[in-house]
Amino acid sequence: MLTPSTEDDLARMVAGAEGPLRILGGGTRPVGAVVNGTPLSTRGLAGVELYEPGALTLVAKAGTPLADVETALAAEGQRLAFEPMDHRGLLGTQGTPTIGGVVAANISGPRRIQVGAARDFLLGVRFVDGRGQVIRNGGRVMKNVTGYDLVKLMAGSHGTLGVLTEVALKVLPDAQAAATLRCRGLDDAQAVQALCRALASPYEVSGAAHLQKGAGDRPETLIRLEGFPDSVAYRAEALQKALGGVGVFEVETDPDATRAAWDGVRDVGPFHGRGGDVWRLSVKPTDAPGLVARLDGVEALYDWGGGLVWLLAPEDRGPAIRQAVSDTGGHATQVRGGGAGAFQPLAPAVAALQDALRHKFDPRGILNPGRMGRAA
Template sequence: MRIETEQQLAEAIRSAQGPLAIVGGGTRPVGQGAGARLEVGISGITLYEPGALTLVAGAGTPLSEIEEVIAAQGQRLPFEPARWGTVLGASGESTIGGVVAANVSGPRRVQAGACRDSLIGVRFVDGAGETVKNGGRVMKNVTGYDLAKLMAGSWGTLGVLSEVSFKLLPAAVAQATIVLDLSAEAAQPALSAALGSPFDVSGAGWLPGIGAIVRIEGLAQSVAYRAERLRDLLAVFGPARIETHRSAELWRCLRDLVPFEGKSGDLWRLSVKPSEAPDILRRIGGEVMLDWGGGLIWALVPEGTDLRARAAPYTGHATCLRGQSPAFEPEPAPVATLTRALRARFDPRGILNPGRMG
């Protein structure tokens, strides 16, 4: 069933006789449980105030539409949302509601924060079919319980988003990338040094066939100066060069996992303590990419690999985006208790994406 309005959404949930599989653009089929398909197509930008750096849109609005509109005004979503559809073998087009539901945050998270940090308001329908509004359309209106942050990353298990509100940022005029020819295991100290520098780094990762990459953004003259200074600082880790013409393409490749496209195997995402990354990489093998200064490891391993067991011990969590292993990390007992209580409150019948997150 495709839903076009919030009223239809509320009625569909109220009248549901069994589990519902909540779908946005269908590009992130991670841990999807059984149930009647409920496709959210509530689309359209309902408010855009470039001067206030504020945007409000229906949850089913294509991400590409939003990015095109705000780019025309020299603005961007701060958290650099990724497209995983191609690498996950999924059709469809990423929607802004799906981005929020999965809290999708790209390389710029190290500077601008995650998706939830730019989210200032939501409307959603809970498991009882009741419409809930939280937050506002400007930062100062975000008061009381911050349900917007709770909805980000809940994967449709607490409510179905109908509208989202964001704070935007001006787009960078220029960018440059410092590239170091380092192995993945050797890259983390250099990435940490870059992030700890005073040069306002907006990305720090590692790409196969390229090496360690560090991004600087801003006004052209400032970018040129900071990139040169940072290159000199990182020279202690090995020869470093500055890329300008290919810079944007390098970060798109990391953001959208382009090196893994068309390759078989299980795809994992490990969010870990950056200092643990080198040891984890030595244990897991396979093909990898790094983001967030080594705090995010993408791994492509043979089918059936239990990467949680292979990577242990680690501080953080591992998510199987493609494969037969359970998608989400088992929660510690205190967290699991809290999760059950939240679901009982927001979805008393247990019909919203049951089993998706355990």
């Protein structure tokens, strides 16, 4: 295992590598093909380098544990608004998630529907490309259109374009209060209809989920509101009224209960410790219930108002899931049990562009080769 302690070290190791490297943050999200190569961990590159609460900006080395970032932010009443998911419970992995890993896999949570994904909060990156060169793109300011946006390209590239060494993030104030509106017993179509209606309101919904099997294995539809206490109370009542035609939504304001409910959605709690494959689908929300209904023997958890579908499926459902997504639009990733075929197959012209980009960033094809589906 290579564990560089500085960016220069890392650059030298990559430049001197004689074969494939398996790039690791905390190693908690092994989605996609297993890379046969020398492990290279960024955990030696750790530490928050700059944090300006008044400017909503934080810069950290890539190997900084996510928990350290969240602790620093919480001390100032701020947070990573995109609410990165913790994959350990779902994938049965050990280890310490890093901020670089969150960025490399573009990991977001329920609040993505309101505020955007990890990539939307990424202001700048430093990384080492496949030649061992240190590259900088973006910066630490919120508005920056100077040159091409490689920042977005690096987010979600799973270490196949470069090894992240530093990330700059926009952060946001934590909410003073939160409430969950909860309705039990809706079917999938009714639930997604309710979630769409809530999201199309002016009430700033920050979470919209439906669990086919919630508490007591009964369907549970959840809507989250956050903000100043009076404002949350006002909007909760307004939404209750607006959704009256769909079902009875009760308001939960206990902070611990609300946090637990949304951590469960974020980390796909209902699937923890259960056998089978896990799929993650990104689709147009109103397409989701029909798509799920076409698949036998699966259990679904809907987030992002229906646009994100988590499926717990028997091992032989891959082709049926791929077919269903291909018919309706969107994309699917096999998060557990996927291997080399985990990522969505791409249209040939788009695949050709992606291969050519990888070749430019990593001409020798040594950075996580094949991790996202095609060998470089």
